[in-house]
Amino acid sequence: MPTELSVGFTGGLADADNDHRGIGVVAPFDFALDRELWRWVPDNVSLYLTRMPFFTTPVTVEMASAVSERSVVRRATMDVLTPEPDVVVYACTSGSFVGGILGEKLLVRTMVDAGAPAACTTSGALIEALELLGVRKLAIATPYVDEITSLLVAYLAENGVRTVASSGLGLLGHIWRVPYQTVVDIVRSVDVPDADALFISCTNLPTYDVIEPLEKALGKPVLTANQVTMWSALRAMGLGGIGAGQSLLNTGEAPAA
Template sequence: MPAELSVGRADESDAPGVGVVAPFDFALDRELWRWAPEDVSLYLTRLPFFTTPVTVEMAVAVADRRAVRRATRDVLTPRPGVVTFACTSGSFVSGVAGEAVLTRTMCEAGAPVATTTSGALVEALHLLGVRRLAIATPYIQPVTDRLVTFLADSGVETVASEGLGLLGNIWRVGYEQVVDIVRAVDRPEADALFISCTNLPTYDIVEPLEQALGKPVITANQVTMWASLRALGRYAVGGGALLGVPLPLPVA
């Protein structure tokens, strides 16, 4: 092996990675990797398995502090530069205060920087100047209602919401069904649309939807990776207006 090639690979392995704490049923590892630059690794770990369907109770259980603390510690071995809690419902179900507790829990467990899907969503909406949002979810209504409340408490009005009413197997939903629900929920007064749940595939449809609807489309996996990579001073790879938001200036 040429010496210069060997050195190049060693340099890549030294690049900060992203630690991902995901629910036990998360099935879209490949989609997360697609948002990452080639030299950034993802280190995924799963939260404990349980049999509860996708309800408010499941979302609360997924965000259990003890489990999140343990998973964060598990994923720190390869020394990621940031750890993210990659679950939308688990990070909004207990409101703004609950999201802050999750972030604090990961930091107390040793994460150098901690982000969550719902916290990233709020940051993205504020940076894009979005005040009125339409949301498409795979959830039953009580879970979707928790998202609406979380957004309201974060200064964002939900002008329309639509859920698929699923209690499981969310990752089996295809692009066509996601596109249909987004088109159904769009309203002229919505500044942007959000597709909730990290178990919904969205990578290839963000840009086409934005072109068709004429407004930003934000998705759970997109915003999760955007915020994680942003914490590393990097841009996510893919489509969508969100990915064009400039990185913060370095502290002098």
């Protein structure tokens, strides 16, 4: 005889479906921190991730330019539109600052023209966060070679932000393998009294668990690439991110609708 199964729900299925939201994430081919992105996201928001095509180039200016090529970004954006995300984010710091302000704006326009209902980039999100926090003097820690770090400094200057200290790890690959202690050490090395805040660049550098202890130890906001990316996407949806002890997520500002 068939057996009847009874399943209890705390709310109706229709309500759950209506409350569900989504973020499309366009990431470089070597992105390895999917799990970290999810940690900032509320339970009713899903991430739809896609990766751009593989390149043999190491992490250099040439690679940053390759992953920001507009036809590549357009194709990747279209790949995440089927589940109907509320916003699409380009989750690569160097790829979104390598072309300066104009290059960043073109990336946003490319995603919107491809069908994204709204779009943002990691570097654009950084400027958005710095403006909200009133930061004009920034210390930066990166995993990059000097040539890429210099382009970040130039991008910040274009946006009216002065870099008062900077240091890079000089890595050409496998950035996701950098341990937390190395991240902490490089951030401490660039913390100078003039810095209003500190920024840890690269979406492939793990940072979630070091933000709160660094802010407590240094007494100033610590921003990271994945943090500002998720914050900006959620802000565009009228939502806030999850992360105790993170100044950016606790500004008291009501998220944009």
